[in-house]
Amino acid sequence: MEIHRFEKIWLVVSLVLIVGFIATVAYGAVGAGVAMVDDSGGTINPANVGPGGAQTPFDDPGIRKVGENEYVVYVRAQQFRFVPGTQNPITVPADANVTFRVTSADVTHGFNVVGTNVNTMVIPGEISEMTVRFDEPGTYGLVCNEYCGVGHHTMAGTVRVVPQSQFNVSEVNN
Numbered sequence: 232m233e234i235h236r237f238e239k240i241w242l243v244v245s246l247v248l249i250v251g252f253i254a255t256v257a258y259g260a261v262g263a264g265v266a267m268v269d270d271s272g273g274t275i276n277p278a279n280v281g282p283g284g285a286q287t288p289f290d291d292p293g294i295r296k297v298g299e300n301e302y303v304v305y306v307r308a309q310q311f312r313f314v315p316g317t318q319n320p321i322t323v324p325a326d327a328n329v330t331f332r333v334t335s336a337d338v339t340h341g342f343n344v345v346g347t348n349v350n351t352m353v354i355p356g357e358i359s360e361m362t363v364r365f366d367e368p369g370t371y372g373l374v375c376n377e378y379c380g381v382g383h384h385t386m387a388g389t390v391r392v393v394p395q396s397q398f399n400v401s402e403v404n405n
């Protein structure tokens with residue numbers, strides 16, 4: 232069987248494209264550190280999230296020191312604020328391991344510290360967990376990036392990263 236020269240060229244080009252597309256998808260799936268939200272941070276009954284629920288850290292959210300230079304920040308997302316974050320900024324020290332544990336009291340929200348790779352969905356019933364280290368002190372915006380109702384566009388807050396020397400966990404009023 233005779234294959235025309237141009238047909239051969241196009242066959243090769245389309246094979247290269249197919250391999251390229253598969254490589255792109257494979258990189259996006261495993262190479263870029265992007266993951267689906269799952270319940271690796273644990274699950275929680277959304278009815279128990281928030282004041283009046285059962286005793287969970289999300290009734291009294293905020294920052295806890297859990298080790299040498301290690302902190303956990305519990306954040307409750309609800310229509311249409313972050314607690315803490317919206318009324319009071321989330322204050323964390325620079326150069327420390329900070330684990331955010333975030334859950335929702337009502338519907339699906341987002342939790343994105345603007346300009347960083349701290350970005351997750353917050354799904355009722357699941358605790359989203361991310362550990363980060365902020366190198367530089369500064370102030371970051373915090374936004375909800377999942378449509379969650381009529382007040383979605385107002386759902387925002389602040390994360391303050393302060394130098395270690397100025398950070399005292401017992402004085403932080405989250």
Ligand code: CUA
Nearest residue numbers: 340375379383
């Ligand atoms: Cu919460 Cu959009």
